[in-house]
Amino acid sequence: MSSTVPVPHGLPTERNAGPFDPPREITALRAARPVSPLVFPDGHEGWLVTGYEEVRQLLADTRFSSRQDIGILHALDASPDMPVQTEPSPQIPGMFIAMDPPQHTRLRRKLISAFTVKRMKQLEEHIVELAERQLDEMALLTPPVDLVREFALPLPSLVICEMLGVPYADRATFQTNTAKFMLRDQALEEKMAAYGAMMTYLAQLVAGKRAEPGDDILSDLARDEDLSIEELTGISFLLLLAGHETTANMLSLGTFALLEHPEQLAELHADPDLVPGAVEELLRYLTVADIFYRYATEDLELGGETIPAGSTVVVSLLAANRDPRRFDDPDALDIHRATRGLVSFGHGVHQCLGQQLARVEMRAGFAALIRRFPGLTLAVPASEVKLRTDMNIYGVHELPVTWAPAG
Template sequence: MSQTVPVPDGLPMERDAGPFDPPRALTRLRAARPVSPLRFPDGHEGWLVTGYDEARRLLADNRFSSRQDLGVLHVPYEVPGMPVPTEPSPQIPGMFIAMDPPDHTRLRRRLTGAFTARRMKELREHITDIAERQLETLARRTPPVDLVEQFALPVPSLVICELLGVPYADRATFQSNTAAFLVRDQELDAKMAAYGALTGYLADLVVRKRADPGDDILSDLARQDDLTVEELTGCAFLLLLAGHETTVNQLALGTFALLEHPDQAAALRAEPDLMPDAVEELMRYLSVADIFYRYATEDIELGGETVGAGATVVVSLLAANRDPRRFENPDTLDVRRKARGHLAFGHGVHQCLGRQLGRIEMHAGFAGLLRRFPTLQLAVPAREVPLRTDMNIYGVHALPVTWTRTAP
């Protein structure tokens, strides 16, 4: 393996290969050194993983910890106003994404029943109805419209609000605060203000659920007396954030990708049975939740390198999902590809809890859009679509689209 590849100063993030492809620097690193040293802005000497096999092995190895309280949190890009870290971050109650077993297991086990494949299949018809109602509303609008605002955002928001028991009337509050929390290049104080506003709202909500539970996931959690309000709030934060931000951006960016690959959209219109494979392929191809972090608890060999104890490791799922050692012609969007095994939902004990829900929402969303709007196209040149390069979950800020209206 080549050791002559320059060590990156900070995580390469410029989308210089196009709106759907990894930064060219990540592609070069993956080819030459899929486990590469990485210099962090604060001076930390950590690692960057871009290879598929290496990423999969890391995510399945509990020696690579998710706990931010084990070591100093090193961020691989500049954060305005962030002081140089000198001590570990405190563990946040309920935030099981930043825990290891057995703490992670204790909290996650409470939620697995709510997200089983069987229960999600039971919800499929209802989720499809939600998508169809939103499509009906969209069809009554006069194009051009912003597909994010009019479709990609409302559908997952409605679904997650119903599942969790969050009043949909409060969506403006949680949507604005989750968006503000995910802005990458902002003052730390602004990020924490958004986090505080959202967790304050959710803490009040779970207290009300505990006093007067309903038929929803947060009420089910609130009935469990051994969970504290702080733990309930942390769980609610993760479920709400992950339950709509990832799917919103996958729907919007996936539609953008299909509009830019009309042959693939045409194949899906002609063969609707391809949609399950297409959803997996779009997940692989786009990987909107790109960056995962782990912390080495001991010296660990990975991909021919020794990752030293205490090192922060950054995993690029986008680069890994485009690894030609795993996927043939990986930079080609192919809705006929059998892309299962991709890492867009993560892997190991932290694999996305709501992955079946996300699949159902994407199937309903993409299938409905392609069927109801056969002439759907961008209303602006592709280069003018505003990309979420400033956010921790990738996608588009807006997707202006138009279509040919048919006479009533």
């Protein structure tokens, strides 16, 4: 591998190649050195992995640990007020994405039955109903409207609230706190306050479900005496966060991408059977949950490089999904593409538990939106759409859209 490429200091995040493409520096780095050194804001010399095969290999190898309590996982989004970390972070009960087997296996196993393909199929009809109902409300509004607020955020929020047994009336509180927690440059004090507020709320909720279980996932988990209230709280935080943030951003950014590719949008209008394939391609093309961290527990070889023990390794799923060594013409959106092997939901033991739910929501959401609003267009120039480059999950802050009134 060439080592003549400049070593990046910090992670390039400016979407200077367009709103849907990785930063140009990332694309250049993947071509020249798919496993590259990376200097973190605190001076740590870690690594950035951008190549498709290298990302898959890393995610399948649990010696690249997800734990934050065995060594220092150096942050790329450290705000200036954040003290330089000198000790590992304590492990948070129930937060199984930051665990390795066997602890990870124990907790994940308790959730598998809640997210089976069969259970998602059973939910599909209800999710279609929720999408239609949300669009009924949107159709009553006078355009322009913000698609994020009126459709992309409410739909997955409704679904995950119902599934978990979280009162939908509380959504404004948890969405506000989620936004503060996900903000990259948020002051540590504010970030921890938002996190603390969510954990306090969820601890009360799961304690209530243990006392009086209902018919929902958190109640099913609360019946399991093997799980502590702290573990239940951590699990519910993960499910609530992942259950609305990622899908909401896929629905809004995906709509933006389709509006910018009108010929493909027209094909979807003409043939709704193309929607499932289009969802897979949008997942690959946009990869809204892009950056993940691992910690090298020993000296490891990857992509012809030696990664020393103790290194923080940053993984870019977006860069991997745009690797020309894996996908032909990867920077083109092509709803007919065979997308098998995409890494949008990760790979290995941490592959996203809710991926089938996300697919069902996106298929229902895009199909209904395209059918109900055939004349949907952006209400502002594409260059004025506010991108979420400041957030840990990519998307748009708002998507102002308009349509011709029926008549």
